[in-house]
Amino acid sequence: MQLDVFTLVPQAFAWLTEQRPLASVLGGELDLRLLNYRDFTPLRSGQVDDEPYGGGAGMVLRVDVAAAALDAVYGGVPEHRVVALTPQGRPLDQQIVEELAAEERLTLLSARYEGFDERILVHLCSDAISIGPYVLSGGELAAMVLVDAVARLLPGATGSEESTRVESFSAELEGGLEYPHYTRPAEFRGWHVPEVLLSGHHAQIDGWRRDQSRLRSAG
Numbered sequence: 001m002q003l004d005v006f007t008l009v010p011q012a013f014a015w016l017t018e019q020r021p022l023a024s025v026l027g028g029e030l031d032l033r034l035l036n037y038r039d040f041t042p043l044r045s046g047q048v049d050d051e052p053y054g055g056g057a058g059m060v061l062r063v064d065v066a067a068a069a070l071d072a073v074y075g076g077v078p079e080h081r082v083v084a085l086t087p088q089g090r091p092l093d094q095q096i097v098e099e100l101a102a103e104e105r106l107t108l109l110s111a112r113y114e115g116f117d118e119r120i121l122v123h124l125c126s127d128a129i130s131i132g133p134y135v136l137s138g139g140e141l142a143a144m145v146l147v148d149a150v151a152r153l154l155p156g157a158t159g160s161e162e163s164t165r166v167e168s169f170s171a172e173l174e175g176g177l178e179y180p181h182y183t184r185p186a187e188f189r190g191w192h193v194p195e196v197l198l199s200g201h202h203a204q205i206d207g208w209r210r211d212q213s214r215l216r217s218a219g
């Protein structure tokens, strides 16, 4: 997958790109480009934003700057999906993540300050996605959430394919929550691991896990 992120703070992604599973797929299944709007702006002194028409606080990312960035990289508005990260977008969930992970090319646009000139969302983007009903200072954290969630679904991202096939929100668990996990010691301060997990009886363990998953998902 070719995944491009337009941002004013590309260095913010340094930590994420060093972590697995992202690091495992970088340069292989994932080609991640971090692109700074300032490198493409047609305005002087690296200007990318401006005051809002009608007045009010904050600065707004300019449409001509975003368009120039897309033109420079793709020769126009790309035919593949261009996702704006905004608190006003469609709430992110695992279904959207799976949908995006199946794309061959994907572009994310993040903003800062007051956000995007509305024309960016209407004319340059195919999707607007929110990572939750709260306001962050910038789209970098939101983009990183999306990049991480998508990258871990790419082939070879995790040690075992089962870890992403059977997990919360997966079809394997009927879209529900994952069952509880336990590891050694089997008893700690009188807190015991459920007996069935120590039984070695795979069918019973599987049944117990599915029951637990359904119980948790029912709320």
Ligand SMILES: C[S@@+](CC[C@H](N)C(=O)[O-])C[C@H]1O[C@@H](n2cnc3c(N)ncnc32)[C@H](O)[C@@H]1O
Pocket: 085, 086, 087, 088, 109, 110, 111, 112, 113, 114, 115, 116, 129, 130, 131, 132, 133, 134, 135, 136, 137, 138, 139, 140, 142
């Ligand atoms: C301070 S926010 C702008 C908020 C905007 N003025 C509003 O009230 O809807 C700056 C940028 O951070 C990003 N951002 C903030 N919260 C977000 C969220 N919940 N999901 C996705 N992106 C978010 C977006 O890129 C946004 O344009």
